[in-house]
Amino acid sequence: MARPHANRSGTDNGPRGLSRRSLLAGAVSLGAAGSLGVAGCSRVPEEGKVLGGSLLDTLRDQGSVKIGIASEPPFGYVGDDGQATGEAPAIAEVIFKRLGIDEVLPVPVDFGALIPGLKARQFDVVSAGMYINPDRCAQVLFSDPDYLMLDAFIVKKGNPHGIKTYEDVKKKGLKLASGKAYAQIDYAKAAGISNVLILPDQVAGLDAVAQGRVDAFAGTRITVKDAVQGSNRASATEPFQPKMDGKPAYGAGGFAFRLSEQNFRDEFNKELLKLKENNYKELLKIVSPFGFGMTEMTDLTAKELCAG
Numbered sequence: 250m251a252r253p254h255a256n257r258s259g260t261d262n263g264p265r266g267l268s269r270r271s272l273l274a275g276a277v278s279l280g281a282a283g284s285l286g287v288a289g290c291s292r293v294p295e296e297g298k299v300l301g302g303s304l305l306d307t308l309r310d311q312g313s314v315k316i317g318i319a320s321e322p323p324f325g326y327v328g329d330d331g332q333a334t335g336e337a338p339a340i341a342e343v344i345f346k347r348l349g350i351d352e353v354l355p356v357p358v359d360f361g362a363l364i365p366g367l368k369a370r371q372f373d374v375v376s377a378g379m380y381i382n383p384d385r386c387a388q389v390l391f392s393d394p395d396y397l398m399l400d401a402f403i404v405k406k407g408n409p410h411g412i413k414t415y416e417d418v419k420k421k422g423l424k425l426a427s428g429k430a431y432a433q434i435d436y437a438k439a440a441g442i443s444n445v446l447i448l449p450d451q452v453a454g455l456d457a458v459a460q461g462r463v464d465a466f467a468g469t470r471i472t473v474k475d476a477v478q479g480s481n482r483a484s485a486t487e488p489f490q491p492k493m494d495g496k497p498a499y500g501a502g503g504f505a506f507r508l509s510e511q512n513f514r515d516e517f518n519k520e521l522l523k524l525k526e527n528n529y530k531e532l533l534k535i536v537s538p539f540g541f542g543m544t545e546m547t548d549l550t551a552k553e554l555c556a557g
Contacts, residue, residue, distance in 0.1 A: 324378035386555035
């Protein structure tokens, strides 16, 4: 796999936000899938079969697109005005307008329901900063990633156990927690940590650390930094690159499309790549209000990430 894009700025900008996670399969009935079909898309391909698809034309005609989000700032959530906001929806809004679709309608679901909901046609695209990995690539089509994220831990103020990596947690026999469906659960297990306490989110993780129920909560750098901001009970560790089987486990997120909609994915991807031109200038302008900087920019591709 190609190396992730280097941080050319050496700095980060703006406020920070929440989490990442691993795949929850989730079952969705065929009856629900049929009743939630998108208008004009009556033909459903066989599971696993990749077809060209004509959904983009349908969405242009109706003037709107439904995006699945997981209500997780800063990746994707519903703002006070009822509109989709966050890093991924902000990118989506720009790209969809360039594709001739003016209205973006958020559909909030649990993170584990994003892929099942996409398959069931509850929405047209997953716009939640979802990590791209081989298991998910077998179920959906991904755009190229729009960010690359390192991990970090929420620990007690001053990091009394000196935790830096998952291996430290294992060697020192410490108690670790992470969020529901977070990729960090898999990273911890790869380091030999068998008992990871699963909590709803980073807020619960902060409380668990502060109360001494666990020694650390694992999340993304942006997750834990936001969680501990202003806290006198906990702090964030320095960001680090997690590994699995001795290889870097790249936390790179993108947009997910149904296997039947390759044309839609390809057109979206073309516009995303345009945002990355000129040293990511336009993409950074869109995502910086949500705490993403040059550190998070990457030239990895979905093809590389899907290969594992």
